[in-house]
Amino acid sequence: MRCAKIERWISDDIDGALAPRKKDIVARHLSSCPSCRAYRVHVMGLQAGALEQNRAAERPDAYWREFGARLEERLGGERPFLADRARLAARRSWVWSGAGLAAAAALAAYLLVLRPDAVRPGPFVFSFEDTVASIMTEIGDDPELERSFGTALQASIDEAVGEAGGEAFGSPSGDPLFWESLSDEELARVESGLRSEK
Amino acid sequence: MMDGVQEEALVRRAQGGDASAFAELARRSRERVYGVIFGLVRNHADADDLAQETFLSAYRAIGRFRGGSSFYTWIYRIAVNLTMNHLKKMKREKGRSELLDTTPPSAEARAAASPELRSQAGEISGRIAQALDEIPLPFRAAFQLVVNQGLSHARAAEVLGCSENTVSWRMHKARKMLQARLKPFLSEVEP
Numbered sequence: 106m107r108c109a110k111i112e113r114w115i116s117d118d119i120d121g122a123l124a125p126r127k128k129d130i131v132a133r134h135l136s137s138c139p140s141c142r143a144y145r146v147h148v149m150g151l152q153a154g155a156l157e158q159n160r161a162a163e164r165p166d167a168y169w170r171e172f173g174a175r176l177e178e179r180l181g182g183e184r185p186f187l188a189d190r191a192r193l194a195a196r197r198s199w200v201w202s203g204a205g206l207a208a209a210a211a212l213a214a215y216l217l218v219l220r221p222d223a224v225r226p227g228p229f230v231f232s233f234e235d236t237v238a239s240i241m242t243e244i245g246d247d248p249e250l251e252r253s254f255g256t257a258l259q260a261s262i263d264e265a266v267g268e269a270g271g272e273a274f275g276s277p278s279g280d281p282l283f284w285e286s287l288s289d290e291e292l293a294r295v296e297s298g299l300r301s302e303k
Numbered sequence: 304m305m306d307g308v309q310e311e312a313l314v315r316r317a318q319g320g321d322a323s324a325f326a327e328l329a330r331r332s333r334e335r336v337y338g339v340i341f342g343l344v345r346n347h348a349d350a351d352d353l354a355q356e357t358f359l360s361a362y363r364a365i366g367r368f369r370g371g372s373s374f375y376t377w378i379y380r381i382a383v384n385l386t387m388n389h390l391k392k393m394k395r396e397k398g399r400s401e402l403l404d405t406t407p408p409s410a411e412a413r414a415a416a417s418p419e420l421r422s423q424a425g426e427i428s429g430r431i432a433q434a435l436d437e438i439p440l441p442f443r444a445a446f447q448l449v450v451n452q453g454l455s456h457a458r459a460a461e462v463l464g465c466s467e468n469t470v471s472w473r474m475h476k477a478r479k480m481l482q483a484r485l486k487p488f489l490s491e492v493e494p
Contacts, residue, residue: 116475120449122456122467147489148478150427155435155450157428162341162350169333172351176329176358180322185362 108134111141119152310374317365325365329358332375335452336382342447343386343440345432353389357382372461379452379462383444390440427488434484438477445473446481 111134117123118131135142164172244250287295308327316324336357341350361368361381368377435443441463448459449470456470463470482489 112479113471113475116478117456117471120456120471120474122471144482147482147486150489151431151478151481151485152450154427154431155446158342158432159338159451161345161432162338164334164337164347172333172354173326173330176355177322177326179355179359180326180362183359183362185317185320185322185325185365 108138108141108144111135111138112144115141115145115148119148311370314365314368314370314374317362318368322362325358325362328374328378329361332378333358335375336378339379339447339452340382340386342451343383343390343443345436349389353382353386357385360385376458376461379448379454380464383448383462387440387444427485430485430488431481434481437484438480442473442477442480445470446477449474 111131114123114127114131118128123131135145240254244254284292308324310328310331313324313328317328333354337350337354340353340357341347344350344353357378361378364381368374435446438446444463445459448454448462449456454462456467456474459470460467
């Protein structure tokens with residue numbers, strides 16, 4: 106058994122807070138450990154010396170009479186927090202707590218159930234245009250962000266082209282849907298371009 | 304006049320506004336309350352002020368006392384809290400060394416405790432008072448309650464608002480600190 110633990114138990118034993126089983130262990134240890142025996146002698150001496158100090162706190166009867174009279178005089182000027190007021194205060198605190206809870210519940214109901222449609226979000230529908238618009242808004246006038254976005258977009262396109270073997274995107278003119286999607290104005294521009302190449 | 308009245312009945316009457324019932328409770332506990340305060344501040348002027356303040360604070364709050372512990376435990380708690388706050392404030396305002404220089408509490412305690420004592424324990428009492436002043440306040444408070452007031456670890460824990468294990472630990476550490484400071488004198492003491 107380590108002496109450090111025994112010293113703690115010696116302290117508990119002096120205070121009458123040590124279990125009988127531990128008392129036996131302490132007794133056995135003390136019979137074979139001069140260091141712990143000396144420690145016990147020292148702390149018992151401390152105990153006796155400390156108790157002697159209680160005499161310093163003793164006051165004569167005359168002091169206590171004066172102390173009591175002075176206290177009673179001061180009590181007369183005090184307004185104690187009486188039990189019925191304490192109960193009333195406790196009831197009030199319950200009332201206020203209830204009011205707070207009711208207000209919180211009403212707010213939650215408004216936000217979750219009764220909120221007008223105008224502020225209730227509709228079902229989410231993906232839109233490429235909206236997505237790009239929000240990205241462009243985010244980029245704003247920041248050239249670095251714009252460059253980063255352009256690089257990422259190009260890398261994404263290159264990756265998609267690579268996966269498709271370059272055929273699908275190699276010649277958009279081969280896709281009938283490509284021509285179908287062009288407006289008359291765009292078709293006119295393509296036509297004038299072709300004419301100028303000739 | 305109220306000697307035979309039980310503590311619980313006095314508390315109920317005081318909670319109903321009976322100042323004389325509270326005065327009786329104060330009369331029954333004042334020496335113990337004063338003792339624990341004096342053990343921490345070591346001068347009668349401060350102990351007197353703090354003891355009066357303890358009872359006034361208790362009277363103001365008597366309606367809130369719910370009887371979960373005994374009235375004595377409750378009043379001890381008020382006394383210890385007020386005293387510890389007072390000591391912390393004093394330490395902040397004046398600094399420890401200046402406090403010891405300007406108010407010699409230990410000298411008063413020693414003068415009152417030691418001259419007529421013939422036992423070896425009595426001879427080192429003043430030195431113990433001085434050594435107690437040097438150990439941290441939470442340890443000193445636990446030591447005062449358990450050794451000088453004779454409280455069990457459980458009741459001291461209630462007063463200090465901590466666990467019994469913490470009280471046990473503080474008592475052990477307080478004894479170790481005191482023993483380290485007083486070893487040369489304790490060597491001469493027989494148990």
